[in-house]
Amino acid sequence: GRCENEILIELHLCPPLLDHDVYRKEYEIAGFRYRVARYERGDQKGSFHVEHYCFDQKGNTVVKPVRIFRRKGKPDDGVDNTPKPVLVNDQAWKLGSVFYLEPHTIDRFFDRTTGWGPFARLLEQYREDFEADHNQYVPDGDAAKAMPSRDAYQRFCQRLTEILRTEKLQEIENGLSSHVKQYLGYASSEEPLKVELGMPTHQELFSKHIGLQITERTDLPAFPIGRIGAGYRALLRLAVLQTLIDMKSDEQKSFLLIEEPEVYLHVHLKRYFSRVLRRLAEDGNQVVFTTHSPEFVDLGCPHEIIRLHRSFDPQTVPRQVSSTTALDFRHLKQKVYRKGNEEVVFANHAILTEGQDDQGIIHELLVRAGVDSDVYSVSVVNCDSVTQIKDYIQLCHELGIDFYVVHDRDDESDPLTKKRNQAIAQAVADADQSLPSLHVYDPALEDMLGGKKTKGNLDALLSKLGSKTYGDIRCEYPD
Numbered sequence: 001g002r003c004e005n006e007i008l009i010e011l012h013l014c015p016p017l018l019d020h021d022v023y024r025k026e027y028e029i030a031g032f033r034y035r036v037a038r039y040e041r042g043d044q045k046g047s048f049h050v051e052h053y054c055f056d057q058k059g060n061t062v063v064k065p066v067r068i069f070r071r072k073g074k075p076d077d078g079v080d081n082t083p084k085p086v087l088v089n090d091q092a093w094k095l096g097s098v099f100y101l102e103p104h105t106i107d108r109f110f111d112r113t114t115g116w117g118p119f120a121r122l123l124e125q126y127r128e129d130f131e132a133d134h135n136q137y138v139p140d141g142d143a144a145k146a147m148p149s150r151d152a153y154q155r156f157c158q159r160l161t162e163i164l165r166t167e168k169l170q171e172i173e174n175g176l177s178s179h180v181k182q183y184l185g186y187a188s189s190e191e192p193l194k195v196e197l198g199m200p201t202h203q204e205l206f207s208k209h210i211g212l213q214i215t216e217r218t219d220l221p222a223f224p225i226g227r228i229g230a231g232y233r234a235l236l237r238l239a240v241l242q243t244l245i246d247m248k249s250d251e252q253k254s255f256l257l258i259e260e261p262e263v264y265l266h267v268h269l270k271r272y273f274s275r276v277l278r279r280l281a282e283d284g285n286q287v288v289f290t291t292h293s294p295e296f297v298d299l300g301c302p303h304e305i306i307r308l309h310r311s312f313d314p315q316t317v318p319r320q321v322s323s324t325t326a327l328d329f330r331h332l333k334q335k336v337y338r339k340g341n342e343e344v345v346f347a348n349h350a351i352l353t354e355g356q357d358d359q360g361i362i363h364e365l366l367v368r369a370g371v372d373s374d375v376y377s378v379s380v381v382n383c384d385s386v387t388q389i390k391d392y393i394q395l396c397h398e399l400g401i402d403f404y405v406v407h408d409r410d411d412e413s414d415p416l417t418k419k420r421n422q423a424i425a426q427a428v429a430d431a432d433q434s435l436p437s438l439h440v441y442d443p444a445l446e447d448m449l450g451g452k453k454t455k456g457n458l459d460a461l462l463s464k465l466g467s468k469t470y471g472d473i474r475c476e477y478p479d
Helices: 118-130 149-164 167-184 202-209 230-246 267-282 329-340 342-346 356-368 386-401 415-431 460-465 470-476
Strands: 007-020 026-038 048-055 095-100 254-259 286-290 306-310 316-320 349-353 378-384 400-406 439-441
Touching: 095 118, 095 230, 118 230, 167 400, 202 230, 230 254, 254 267, 254 400, 254 439, 329 342, 329 386, 329 470, 342 378, 342 386, 349 356, 349 386, 356 378, 356 400, 356 460, 356 470, 386 415, 400 415
Parallel strands: 095 254, 254 286, 349 378, 349 400, 400 439
Antiparallel strands: 007 026, 026 048, 306 316
8 A cells, every 4th residue: 555665575495496597506596576666866766676686594685797797807708697586487487397287267268269268278288299109090990991080181181172162162261362463473374383173181180270168068069168157267277286296297286276166166176176285295296375264164174274354554464383392283174163163263353262151242232232243243152161162272372363252160179170261361361462352251141141041042142132222222331
């Protein structure tokens, strides 16, 4: 939001890339840096300049000579010997094949002509292989008549051209040829110039004419992919990626950069797509995606999760789980998914409650206070019991989620209850939030509302609130 600030993006490589300068001396490239800023002085003040350079382990731009320096005492040959920054474009290809996918380009994904799209790259393998000698065409199963596929295709094209060349077409061809000869000043009708119908080569056939089709049953016609739903095209996109990666050699790794892989997929296919991406990563490919779908967030692999927060200044701040965390995320994952609390990882604010009664009352109070929890990304979480709250506090803290805890004090004459309450208070304190983040009912929510603590008590508690306004409730039940 502030155009005077620079844009800085860094990609750190592990392990670093190795290269040699003009003197064959080895050096390391620890990462790539992309920087956009405005000139602050001079004739170009205010205009943009862009840097896309490599950096070393210390974070400094890698600068190398582009030619061997002249020897001392030798005359200046007029060639600039100034060392120059090492450009990312000269190094990035060493990482492997990079695929960038996002919803708005789902149609262009199947473009066959660029040579760079995943589908075009897949077909390129066929186009290169077609002319190889091992591809043999055997007409009518007669091995004695076998010929290379490239020759067979050329012969069939000639035959097809002969079939299409009717008298009317020949008349058109002759007319075109005659006029072009006149334009070029050819007086003799014996000149070899001729305009005629031609069939596409196999490269042209696959790059311009042949496209994917799909049918669900053999008794149904096949439809071009442009006429099917976006969900089907999303599946085909996934199939192309998997096929392309499966056909690459083990040395050729791929980088998949995906914007919102969940688009156009229903919940079961989202989970399947997530597992496919996991398998691709386990095979040595790098997968990075942005998502708003819980199906693509695996709490069992917390260090792979990066949450992006829009702060008040307003800058985007990344938050990643510390590598030294002691929280057992795999065990916590089971708790979160068992209670259907996956949305909490996307929340800006989480109100952590011990059970469904507290969750229901908090929801009702937010409504009567005129606060739309969805607008403000507030998740009211049922932690399933007061003993589980501590883990949710640590989860929110690790992911940088602002939280507020509400629970019952219960009978602290019981040493275990007192110890439990102290542990929750300490966890809140350790999170070091900027605002107070803990409220304890003394001894319980039901007592604050003038009722008794029993199971399945939510309807009775809501009936006590009746049709009162939030202001009335706040005055009548201050605690």
